[in-house]
Amino acid sequence: MARVHEDSVREEQRQRLLDSAIRAIGRSGFDSVRLRDIAADAGVTTGMIQYYFDSRQAFLVAALEKVGLDQINSWSQIREVETDPWTRLTRLIAACADRNPGIAIERSAAWLEFCACACRHTELREILSAVNQRWREVVLETIQLGCASGVFRPVLDEETITDAIIAMLDGCEMSIGSQAGLVTSDEARAVATQVAEHLLNR
Amino acid sequence: MARVHEDSVREEQRQRLLDSAIRAIGRSGFDSVRLRDIAADAGVTTGMIQYYFDSRQAFLVAALEKVGLDQINSWSQIREVETDPWTRLTRLIAACADRNPGIAIERSAAWLEFCACACRHTELREILSAVNQRWREVVLETIQLGCASGVFRPVLDEETITDAIIAMLDGCEMSIGSQAGLVTSDEARAVATQVAEHLLNR
Amino acid sequence: MARVHEDSVREEQRQRLLDSAIRAIGRSGFDSVRLRDIAADAGVTTGMIQYYFDSRQAFLVAALEKVGLDQINSWSQIREVETDPWTRLTRLIAACADRNPGIAIERSAAWLEFCACACRHTELREILSAVNQRWREVVLETIQLGCASGVFRPVLDEETITDAIIAMLDGCEMSIGSQAGLVTSDEARAVATQVAEHLLNR
Amino acid sequence: MARVHEDSVREEQRQRLLDSAIRAIGRSGFDSVRLRDIAADAGVTTGMIQYYFDSRQAFLVAALEKVGLDQINSWSQIREVETDPWTRLTRLIAACADRNPGIAIERSAAWLEFCACACRHTELREILSAVNQRWREVVLETIQLGCASGVFRPVLDEETITDAIIAMLDGCEMSIGSQAGLVTSDEARAVATQVAEHLLNR
DNA sequence: TATGAATGAGGCTTCATTCAT
DNA sequence: AATGAATGAAGCCTCATTCAT
Numbered sequence: 001m002a003r004v005h006e007d008s009v010r011e012e013q014r015q016r017l018l019d020s021a022i023r024a025i026g027r028s029g030f031d032s033v034r035l036r037d038i039a040a041d042a043g044v045t046t047g048m049i050q051y052y053f054d055s056r057q058a059f060l061v062a063a064l065e066k067v068g069l070d071q072i073n074s075w076s077q078i079r080e081v082e083t084d085p086w087t088r089l090t091r092l093i094a095a096c097a098d099r100n101p102g103i104a105i106e107r108s109a110a111w112l113e114f115c116a117c118a119c120r121h122t123e124l125r126e127i128l129s130a131v132n133q134r135w136r137e138v139v140l141e142t143i144q145l146g147c148a149s150g151v152f153r154p155v156l157d158e159e160t161i162t163d164a165i166i167a168m169l170d171g172c173e174m175s176i177g178s179q180a181g182l183v184t185s186d187e188a189r190a191v192a193t194q195v196a197e198h199l200l201n202r
Numbered sequence: 203m204a205r206v207h208e209d210s211v212r213e214e215q216r217q218r219l220l221d222s223a224i225r226a227i228g229r230s231g232f233d234s235v236r237l238r239d240i241a242a243d244a245g246v247t248t249g250m251i252q253y254y255f256d257s258r259q260a261f262l263v264a265a266l267e268k269v270g271l272d273q274i275n276s277w278s279q280i281r282e283v284e285t286d287p288w289t290r291l292t293r294l295i296a297a298c299a300d301r302n303p304g305i306a307i308e309r310s311a312a313w314l315e316f317c318a319c320a321c322r323h324t325e326l327r328e329i330l331s332a333v334n335q336r337w338r339e340v341v342l343e344t345i346q347l348g349c350a351s352g353v354f355r356p357v358l359d360e361e362t363i364t365d366a367i368i369a370m371l372d373g374c375e376m377s378i379g380s381q382a383g384l385v386t387s388d389e390a391r392a393v394a395t396q397v398a399e400h401l402l403n404r
Numbered sequence: 405m406a407r408v409h410e411d412s413v414r415e416e417q418r419q420r421l422l423d424s425a426i427r428a429i430g431r432s433g434f435d436s437v438r439l440r441d442i443a444a445d446a447g448v449t450t451g452m453i454q455y456y457f458d459s460r461q462a463f464l465v466a467a468l469e470k471v472g473l474d475q476i477n478s479w480s481q482i483r484e485v486e487t488d489p490w491t492r493l494t495r496l497i498a499a500c501a502d503r504n505p506g507i508a509i510e511r512s513a514a515w516l517e518f519c520a521c522a523c524r525h526t527e528l529r530e531i532l533s534a535v536n537q538r539w540r541e542v543v544l545e546t547i548q549l550g551c552a553s554g555v556f557r558p559v560l561d562e563e564t565i566t567d568a569i570i571a572m573l574d575g576c577e578m579s580i581g582s583q584a585g586l587v588t589s590d591e592a593r594a595v596a597t598q599v600a601e602h603l604l605n606r
Numbered sequence: 607m608a609r610v611h612e613d614s615v616r617e618e619q620r621q622r623l624l625d626s627a628i629r630a631i632g633r634s635g636f637d638s639v640r641l642r643d644i645a646a647d648a649g650v651t652t653g654m655i656q657y658y659f660d661s662r663q664a665f666l667v668a669a670l671e672k673v674g675l676d677q678i679n680s681w682s683q684i685r686e687v688e689t690d691p692w693t694r695l696t697r698l699i700a701a702c703a704d705r706n707p708g709i710a711i712e713r714s715a716a717w718l719e720f721c722a723c724a725c726r727h728t729e730l731r732e733i734l735s736a737v738n739q740r741w742r743e744v745v746l747e748t749i750q751l752g753c754a755s756g757v758f759r760p761v762l763d764e765e766t767i768t769d770a771i772i773a774m775l776d777g778c779e780m781s782i783g784s785q786a787g788l789v790t791s792d793e794a795r796a797v798a799t800q801v802a803e804h805l806l807n808r
Numbered sequence: 809t810a811t812g813a814a815t816g817a818g819g820c821t822t823c824a825t826t827c828a829t
Numbered sequence: 830a831a832t833g834a835a836t837g838a839a840g841c842c843t844c845a846t847t848c849a850t
Contacts, residue, residue: 029319030231032233034823036823044832046823047825047832048830048831051832056825115376115382116318119314119381120229125381128380132377132382132383155400160393163384163385163390164397166373167370167374167377167385167394168369169373170374170376171372172369174372174375175369177317178320182334182335182338191362192366195358195366198400199397199400237840238840247815248840248841249814249815250815252841252842253813253814253815258840414834432726435635438818438819439819440819449836449837450837451821451822451835451837455836456834459821460821519783519784520718522785523715523718523785524715530786532786536781560801567788568800573773573777574780575773575775576777582725582734583725583731584725584731584738586739586769587769592769592773595766595770596770598762598766598770602761602762602804602805641844652845653811654809661846662844662845
């Protein structure tokens, strides 16, 4: 029992450190963020980070992995709660495009970092692939559900529409994350929703 | 004359070094790329890079700036050459989605780095904003041209469609650049083209 | 308690490093001394020096500052201990002219470096001014003391004699420090003492 | 003839470069002055300096040597021109103490550098020794001249007085050169002159 | 003769990592 | 469990020097 309790305390600490890492990565970038900065954010010493994680690399990868997992969880939740295809789709869109202003902007930047780093860190690429795949499944399933029930009468095949919506949302993410974009997250959501509506001929 | 010649030689050298930097940034990332790697790529010494550029930072920023400028140039060329709105639009789409396999993949990754770094480097953000703005202008103008001539009968207002197309292409870029995407650049082009066709009701 | 103890250990380390720096500056000069040399002298790594001091510049300035402070301390001690004006004056003279053979010659050279560098490093100049001022105060006070008690019957006004003695000692310092001088420190002390005796008409 | 002429042009160039070096050494110090700075001062390229001198070290040593030789020349001139012992002595004192405000302050600083560097550069030490020796000869000879003619009735032996005067002047030099001194060059001259007058019992 | 492009050695500095406490 | 002193590898950068022109 004591053991279990201690483990859960340890796990809590790890999560706290990972959250600090995500914020710091968003601010300084995956490659140039310093353990010292993260430690400062968490109010601990660098030694403690090393005590909880094997190495800087493993620690930062775990942090980005958490970003992806949180993402997946949020989608899964929407999927379970929302049964109407169109409502579910708009909520999924909102979950992406909305994440930015609501939650800290660092998280959005961290996601961009995630994608940018994936091409040179195999571990990250694998995680990112998994997240992408899960994302596509959820969207595609939603569209298929709507088509099957006759709510959607798609003008293109379901997979193409799925890819289009996903690409649009990724593009908005990029635009907003870089802070050099031309659209706000509200506009992004509006655009994505309108286009989806037309492509699905709701 | 001699002076002019020498200056052009110097400029040529700078461009060569910048190209090497772009490739190296694509491989190693903006923050962790080493001058040594770039020098090796260009077949020169690190001292020479410092001889041509004031600092590592200034050098790398100039490299990413070049990526943006090359981008703009390629669009401008298409805009001048191609008069038919739809052909021009498909070529613009292809210019983005196609760039990846044709030219080195490093360039695509460098672009992703560009966007990811923009949020923490003011200089980069300004350049990226300018590139984005120019990109939007070219696409919007093309769509307006098609609408004016009756070739396009858009289902949404022109600006929304422009934003949608741009977002889609950015999203594809991100997906392909991260190498964790689910679509090839061929598929990306096909999706973007089909969606554009429908939105413009060509 | 633990905190206090740790701080004193840290301070001790700093002093050790500063002493090594003084020796090394005396050997290699303020500008060309290498952190590596100092580290070797202290038997530590260069990283440790940077751990204890912010930068090379700050470290070296602190080292020369210590030279000045040690100087001041030694004078203050003589001033407190010795009540007889003439004995005190001869001891002050000896404290300067004698420092060289007794203690390491590097300290003398370090002092010369101090003066030479002062003209281009503002921080050093300020410290040097303070040391000079204190030095003058102590000598002048001693002379005034002797005059007041009738032990000295000066042939020139007290300030002039003070300046003369100080200049003579500085000159000896320079001569000995440069190792190109024509007088030994014994001779220097003898000359300064004899001249002082005459000027004060003891 | 042509050869001779070219040689003199070459020699003139060298002197120009040496003068620039002296100024630059005064500003930046012997060890940290950069060839680039000296070249800028002289309005030439660094390549040219290397064309005229074998190495940085040899160049800078030659520059300081010139400072010493100029010094010696100025004393010799006074010695030849001035026959009255006391007038000659005061002019010698003035030549030292006055050099500072009259000529550029860099020259004074360069002299301090000279002395400070002598302890670690054998070549410099030899030159400095020679200059010191010559200086002592001139002063001693002047004093002996005055004693022989009965103008001076020294209170201490001639050598001691010589050493005292030289030390005082060196000390003033140091004080003024470091720019952290407590006396102006006018005051320095006054002090040295008064003390000399008393010691020589003129 | 003089230039300036290019080199490369070596310094300062940063920072992840280790380890004694 | 947690700290933080200490290490040492590696990067950027400076600058004297070389050499083709």
